Amino acid sequence: MVSPFYLLGVGLGLGFLLGLTGKNSKKYTSAITFVAFAFFVFFSISWLIPFALKQVTETLIYTAGFLPPFSISLSVGFYEAVFSLMINSLGLLSILFLWKKINSESNALGGIILVLFMTLNMLVFARDIFNIFVWLEIAAISTSGIILLDKNKFSYSAGFKYLLASSIISSLYLIGVVLVYFTNGTLFLNDLITNASGVTMSVTAVFLMLIAIVLELKPFPANGWALDVYEGANPAIGAIMSGGVATASLFLLYKFSPLLDNKFSYLFVIAGLLTFVGSNLFGIKQDKANRLLGYSSIGQIGLLVAIIGFRPFLGDKFEFIAITILVSHFLAKAGLFWLSDVIKQDNIKNWSVLRRKPLLLVLFGIFVFSLIGLPPFPSFFGKWELIMMLSGGYKFAVVTIILVGSFIEAIYLFRWLGYAIKLDFSELPEYKFELNKIIPVVIFGALVLGAGYYAGNLICLKTLNYIPLAFIVLLYFIDSLPAYIKNTLSILALGYYSYLILPNLYETDMLRFIFAVIFLIGGIITLVAGYAYKGKRQGFYPVALLMYVGLALIIQAQTTLEFFFGWELMTAGSYFLIIRGKKSIEHGLSYILFSIGGAYAILAAFGLIYAETSDILLSSLSVATQNITLIFSLLAIGFMTKTASLGLHIWLPGAHAEAESDVSPMVSAILLKAGVFGLFILMIAMGHNPEAEQIGLILGWIGALTALVGNLAAAFQEDAKRLLAYSSISQLGYILFGLAMMTHLGWMSAMVYSINHFLYKSILFLTIGAVVLKVGTHDMYKMGGLIKNMPLAFIAVLIGIIALSGVPPLSGFAGKWLFYNAIIDKHWYFQGAIVFFSGIVAFLYLFKLIYSVFLGQLKDNLRKVKDISVWFAIPIYILIIGIMIISAKPELYLKPLGTMISGFYPNGELSWTGGLANAPYGYWNGSGVMITIGIMFSLLFLWLWSLSRKAQKVKQFNIVYAAEAPQRPETTHISYNIYAGYYKSIGWIVAPIFEKFWSTMTEWIHSVSDFGRRIYNGNGQYYMTHILIYMLAFYFILMH
Amino acid sequence: MKMELFKLILIIVLAVIMLASAVYAVVSKKTVSAVLATGVISLLASVIFLMLASPDVAMTEAAIGAGLTTFLFFIIIRKIEKQDDAK
Amino acid sequence: MTITIDKIALFLGIVLMLIGLYGAFSLKSIIRIILSLSIFDTGINVLIVSLGYLKGRTAPIIDGDKVTVENIFNVAIDPVPQALVLTAIVIGFGVTALMLVYALKLYQSKKTLDINQFSDLKW
């Protein structure tokens, strides 16, 4: 093993010698430093490999040949090697990134960076507390040097604040060191760990050292200086500070962590969590990119500090958790800072310039995802394990805080991502695409993906399948091909996947089979519509497949981890799908925020389960006996964010309405079923608990009210897709209601609804989407009379709405009929009445939809519109055939469903006599009704039609027409606000209380953020007092 | 014993002077006087180091703390004043 | 409790620290803040040295007269705090010099030394 002193020798010797080189040689500085860093990396790897192969154990290296504590010693172990490798690789790439800058400046810059990174290495290795002080000072000084890279007034004031703050911090540390020496007679950390003196002075001394290191990590709220530095310094320096200096300081904390007794664990935990939540909270209002990155960086480090504080509870998972989260943060933050420097935009709204180079946007997305902890990035697994272990230690409050903090972080990161994806950038200046600046970012992007793969393999069971993800990456690489090729590939892929899993599922698990069919076959059918799009349709297929992969993983998941993995993938994919729409920026944000909030609720619940059963198998849900109410509620809330139940529904209308035409059915007809599937899983596993019954009652009410509010709101919409979106809310309300009954018939109805909703909502969204593509607007009052131009679309919508309305004989009635039998069976009469009422309200919007779009007066500008694209018509009519089949022969699917559900609820199943279904209360013969009505209908129609064969077609203007001289279409379209009277009487039901609630929440959070962050008033002096107050506050809280 | 007492008195006197200088350095309106007062503190600190049997530290404090640092302050103040003049 | 010189030095060090801190927190001129911080540093150094003092002992330098190889164990004080302070003083000088140059550049950027004026970066 190479001694770390060679690293020091190379770094320092070369640093010293750089002073020798004259001005003429400064153009070689970069190359020289680069070579030095190459050595550094080489050293790190040469340490890492033997440790990783477990050939050697951690060794202590003495200086001057004397034993510690009498001489300074360094320690090299596996984690030291890992951290050193991280730091050095950052250094290497930083040099590459700053290549030109270093060459153009004096050779001082290269020297400073070299010494800084050498110092960071030493901080990792050092085991002598005073020696650590020295390295800390050097790190502080060299950091204050590189802050000045840009030499503008901001960097000067930031650097000065940094110096002020670090001088106070290091003084505190120094006092601590001296007191330790005074009381313990040693400066050797290992000695201190093995037998620290218990006297007050010694304890206080340790406290001082610890708090100083914590302060070094910029704890909230004593961190104004750091934020100013992040903002004022060149972003590349931000990368070094956030990725290098903070990483080394964190390792320092890790080294000191064996010193933690209970009290100090609290110190770390409080400091860390406070930072994690506080920093993210204050970041919400921030719109300067670098400062925001600073907030985020500080928050992440805060989480890591807390994790170190939790070391005793995390057991042997501690290192895995800490390193995965750290690595994600490290790679992502460095990458983001570098990106910031590449595009040179400080306002996050201007980050849309990333789209000039799609590669950069993808990298940005990768980094943001890995920061938030979405799969497949390492922090996902880290956070997962963290939550599991903490829950296992019954630290539920902490779990909550961590999840809240993560959520707040997601708020601003996703807002930022949304800006980058959506906002216009045509006015913004160009930026240079320099290879030396791109390569480091690409490398880190690739590394974080690789690290995710590696981390996943470390903790996951074999079933976690990366092949679909690899296919998505492949799709990304061929993204420049025409859309139809990618579309075909995607369909083939989904088809192959279906072929792989469906037959087996059919044999083993009917429930999963049905949902798999909805997800995968439904996916294939909706993808067919994609052929209608010309051009490349860049970015569509990878994210669409991402969603489907997530859905498929949910189906196949055996463990809670796999389930959550799939869940998050699906969320991510659907987010990108949704945000592709024209005005989707805010809807995408609210979608992802609700989804992430819901996902965290799920995560917390899984944690609770793990706490009790120490098992991550999905089946362990059913054996849990404690906290049932909480677990059940959390999971239900989590799944209900996806099913958009009342109160959690406000993301849906916008998200679905603004999505692209073929995306709307994907996210409405298919995606929402993921929540339903989750609820099924939940209730199957936990429905037997008596507590579940109670919650079921609440869920039932929520479902009923959702159905009502959704339908009413839909009736008052003027936007066709929004109308359908509200309709989806209410349909999912029915399903929730059915599920919540937890009886045979209830589940039958929920299942039947799920299948039917998939069919008719796909039809409606596809058709309306196709119409929208042709007419170019969602607003119904700008359409009308399209039946003449679009008979195909009209028929599809007609069948769709009859099925949706639940009027016999089409398949929707099956759901209704089961429903009422179930309601009476369950004695949920009032809920049932509400559901019935809302079912009737559905007619209002269904009529409005079909009337406004297809009937009435044809608009002038739509006179030449053609029928919908054949690529839309194909999937639509496939689905219509599906509806017709299950309408005519409902027993085809009701019987298997009944058999399946009998497995869970054997009582109260339907009895069949031929086509006649008998429930405890009622009976119904689907085919009979269909035949009866069908015969009568067609006879009458043929008769009437034959009577007036000779009739003349009335031209559009050959009638009485009133008030339809279209100038302002919304005021003159007869169907505009057609339910005004209705609104007057019962519009209050759809008063946007939940929207108001959430927006008040949002405003409130923003105000808190805006008010709170004013403590960072920019004055270095105040920052110094903050540091002292922070220290004293902790002292008096902990010690007294 | 006498020696001890003498040392005690001496150190108290030194301490009083140092504290007075420190207060002066903080409250004084004139920067130059404040710098001088700080220099005095460092100088007397080196005497105290000597009394505490730390000649190495005493020498360092005298040379660096009292000497160079004070000088550096002056040189900076002069630079700033010069720029003021140039305006 | 007897009063010894190390205790007085300790007290002196602490009070110097307090005064220095007060100055650093209250004064507005950047130069004066740096000055106060150096008083603070001096206070810490005094404190450290006083901690290493053993009553009635002398410096750990073998001069062959008062201190010899044989008796050094019994007559010399703890050398470690001295070594530490030595380092601390030099580091303090480096930092002070750096801060002063910063002050120079800050003055150059805004023609003032008032620290309140350098809060462009905030929130």
Next chain:
Amino acid sequence: MEFDFKKLGFTLLGLLIVLNWGLLMSAIMRKINARVAKRYGIPWYQPWVDLVKNYAIRSQITHGIMFYLGPVFRFSGGVGLFLFMPMLITAGGQWTNYSFQGDLVLILYFQFFGMLGMALGAGEGGHPYSAIGISRGLSQFTAIEVPMTLAVISLAIQYQTLSIADIVKAQQGGIMNWTMWTNPVATIAAMLSLLGALAHAPFNLVRAPNEIPIGPPTEYHSTFLGVLQTNAAVLHVVEAALFMNLFFGGASNWFEFIVKTFLIYFWSVFVGTVFPRYRIEHSVSWFLKVPLVLGIIAIIIFM
């Protein structure tokens, strides 16, 4: 399932009876209305005359396929309702039509089949006012269904079945066994909602004969109007029969049937002649007040 010609025969016969009874009843009601308003009114055979006349006329114009579909839907809805509703509960069961194919839920939902189709057909007609009429009709219908549903649920609780025939059977054995006495609150709620369902005054803004002179009835003339009139006649009787079955002990012979349906129908006419017309928002609000509360009480009683 082999085809039962005997059943079809009885059903068609029943349809004929119901149709004629419906026509006659509408004539009587119009006569009563006229007399209350101090007019002479129409002769009792007028509806037959109208019907024959309308069926004899052929339309020379069409607004397109959906225009045909309107009356078809409407008629299918009305007659379908008849088909799924047991008329007379007798030992032989000849007059139960096709009610074995579905229960009360089917009936409740099937009511909308015609409405929806009509709405579409009228929309196709191209006249904006028909859309307004439909919007009002739909609005009002949603409101009247609430007390109705509550009442039906109350019945389902009471009789533990959703089968109409079973409900009727449960009411046999004396007048005091009728739902009217055993469950008066539900009966009142349902009877109030019936007012809206039959769309007589004060809830007849939906049809609004005066304010909207050119709604669906004008668009549809000739044979179309004939179909609609036929349907109206059938539908009114069937609706009354539904109430009869649910609340008034059903009927075991045609005489009982005629008396009971007449009285039920008369109830709405009676109210209509006494009260002025409501605006649509008022009627919606009204149905969501008193009848709603009654419906809730009806359920609470039997819970």
Next chain:
Amino acid sequence: MRNSFLIILIAAFAWFMYDIFSEYQTQEQLNKTAAYYNSNEPSEAGAANVVTAIVVTYRGLDTLGEVTVLFLATLIIGFILKNKAEKIIDSKYKTSEILETGAKVLVPGSLILGVYIFINGHLTPGGGFQGGAVIGSAIVLLLLADPNKIVSHKLMNFIESTSGFFYVVIGILGLIIAGGFLDNRIFPLGKLGSLISAGAIPLIYSFIGLKVGAEISGIVNNINETELTDKL
């Protein structure tokens, strides 16, 4: 308002310090580390001045860091101040004759004193830093006396760089041929108390002295030569 707040803060800090030191007792015995140094240093490192042995050998890494701090300060100050390369020599500035003459007399003496201090660092109080500071002061004096005299940057740089470099090289040599990094026993320890003793300590201290001297003068030089302009 703010002042009273500050006073409360300082008072809290004072309380904190009081908490720590309220039980302070003067040490009676050397602790184990100090005892080890005081009893073993003469035989292990062979320097008469135990503090020096600690500074240079036992805790040599700290000292290397210390030198690095100064080096960095020089580097950064140079980096900050260098860019407006135009050095305006202030010809108006005249110093008194006394200072000039005094400087002429004092500077050589100071230089020699400085060298003496660091060469004898292992025997007497003082060492590389103190000596370096004295050398630096001498050069500063030279500057004060004659601001127009620009001390040769190249020479300074050379001294600084090479002495730093050799410091590191000696350290590595210790790693290779003796017990560890910065082991002073790469040379024989010699007789305790003589000039050539204590192994590499005098050599290291000399490099330190030279380096510190060069660095301090470099810092002052850099500041002194900079003429502030309005441009940053």
